[in-house]
Amino acid sequence: MPPSSDSFSLARIALPAFGPSLLFGLxxxxxxxxxxxxxxxLGASSAQAGLIxxxxGIGSMLANLPAAALANRYGERRAMIGAAAFSLAALVLCLIAHTPWVLGLGVLMIGLASSVFLLARQTYLIEAVPVHMRARAMSTLGGTMRVGLFAGPFMAAGFIHWMGLQGAYWAAILAFLGAGILAFSVPDLEPRDRTAHRNAPPLSLAGLARAHAGVFLTLGVATALVSAIRACRQIVIPLWADQIGLDATQTALIYGIMGGVDMLLFYPAGRIMDLRGRHWVALPCMLIMGASLIAIPWTAGFAGLLAVSMVLGVGNGIGSGIVMTIGADASPPADRTRFLGIWRLITDLGGGGGPLLMSAVTAVLSLASGITAIGAIGFVAAWMFWRWLPRKTASP
Known part of the structure; x- marks a missing residue:
């Protein structure tokens, strides 16, 4: 059983709870x-390489609903172990690939596994952590993934120097193996609320979506807009840097500093959400990111783009874990895992649709117009959160 809320400490479960996520991100x-x-x-064209x-991301989106079914049937712990093993098989496929499409299959498998792993990890933490500390747990989960994604290329660089390009895959094998071993050490939990609903007749997936349509069409869409803005921010910086004539070194420096600012804020953001309410993070996150994106086309040099990018990093950093936290608050105890599978599907669609929208506006008008359109989405999301996000600290 989960620990009582009065004696609970995140530090006590830090290694089994967040270690696998850190290693998977790494x-x-x-x-x-x-x-x-x-x-x-392997002979792929530039367009084919981009698709690979x-x-x-495509694999992660496709696997959301199957991942929910797997975690619901076999439990979060076994789902994480299986996802780590599946990822190791995918990396072996990448290592032995002799054609681009075999490599692509391995990459797709990693995306599929990541959805299973992350959904199981989120469900585990929702059950393990008391409600009054939920946002800190979710923001720390998101933060550890970001730290892993940030540090992963540096770890890979040493392996590449020693073994060539394939060294990166060997580095990932070690990380995924460690994630699987840690997942194996995580104890199974009997969820606090599941026993009370054990005799309730299960809804079909369509029935579950209909039963919670109001949440999915309001807060679900709002968090999808958050994902859209976050996906676009990864593209906007290098594109606008190229537009104003910055070189690759300057662009990488801006991107790295923005990522560093982003990573520093995940725990304070979670603490504010727990103590003051979700509004205190969701609204500033979207307003700051929206305003920063709109300001980017008005920059004309390194210093200006760096300053705006740092503000953009602050906005994204304070929103660490907000999508997972709102989804956790809205999820029904009796069918939490499948609800979160639908939730992740909606947010992933936002993450995929944002760059497509920016590309379409850019093709019709200009890059500055495309960036501005994405920035405007931040204000729409802020309004949706203001309108539909409960004012209570948590809404389990």
């Missing part, structure tokens, strides 16, 4: 920078 971060290069070495990189 593995993904290790391979992200070299996927396109690997595809090109995108297969991680």
């Amino acid at each position: 593995g993904e971060g290790a391979i992200y920078p070299i996927l396109a290069l690997s595809a090109r070495e 990189v995108a297969l991680i």
Whole structure:
């Protein structure tokens, strides 16, 4: 059983709770920078290489509902162990690939596994952590993934120097293996609320979606807009840097500093959400990110873009865990895992749709117009949170 709320400490469960997420993020971060290069070495065109990189996100989106079914049937612990093992098989496939499409299959498998792993990890933490500390747990989960993604390329660099391009995959193998071993050490939990609903007849997936349609169409759409803005911020910085004539070194420096600012804020953000309410983070996050994106087309040099990017990093950092926290608050205890599978599908659709919207506006008008359109979405999301996000600290 989960510990009582009066004696609970996040530090006590830090290694089994957040260690697997850190290692999984480390593995993904290790391979992200070299996927396109690997595809090109195998004869892929630039467009094909871009598609292969995108297969991680596509796989994650496709697996959300199956991942919920797996975690619901076999439990969070076994789902995480299986996802780690599946990822190791995928990395072996990437290592032995002789064509771009075999590499692509391995990359797709990693995306599928990541959805299973992250959904199981979120469900586990919702059950293990008392409600009054939920936002801190969710923001720390998101923060550890970001730290892993940030540090992964640096770990891979040492392996690449020693073993060549394939060294990155060996670095990821070590990280995923560690994630699986830690997941194996996590005890199974009997959820606090599941026993009370054990005799309730289960809803079909469609029935579950209909029963919670109001939440999905309001807060679900709002968090999808958050995902859209976050996905676009990864694209906006290098594109606008190129537009104003900055070189690759300057662009990488801006991007790295923005990521560093982002990572520093995840725990304070969670604490504010727990103590003051979700509004105190959701609204500033979207307003700051929206205003920062709108300001980017008005920058004309390194200093200006760096300053705006740092503010953008602050906005994204204070929103660490907000999508998972709101989803956790809204999820029904009797069918939490499948609800979160639908929730992740909606937010992933936002993450995929944001760059498509920006590309369409850019193609029709200009890059500045595309960036401004994405920034405006931040204000729409802020209004939706103001309108529909409960004022209570938590809404389990």
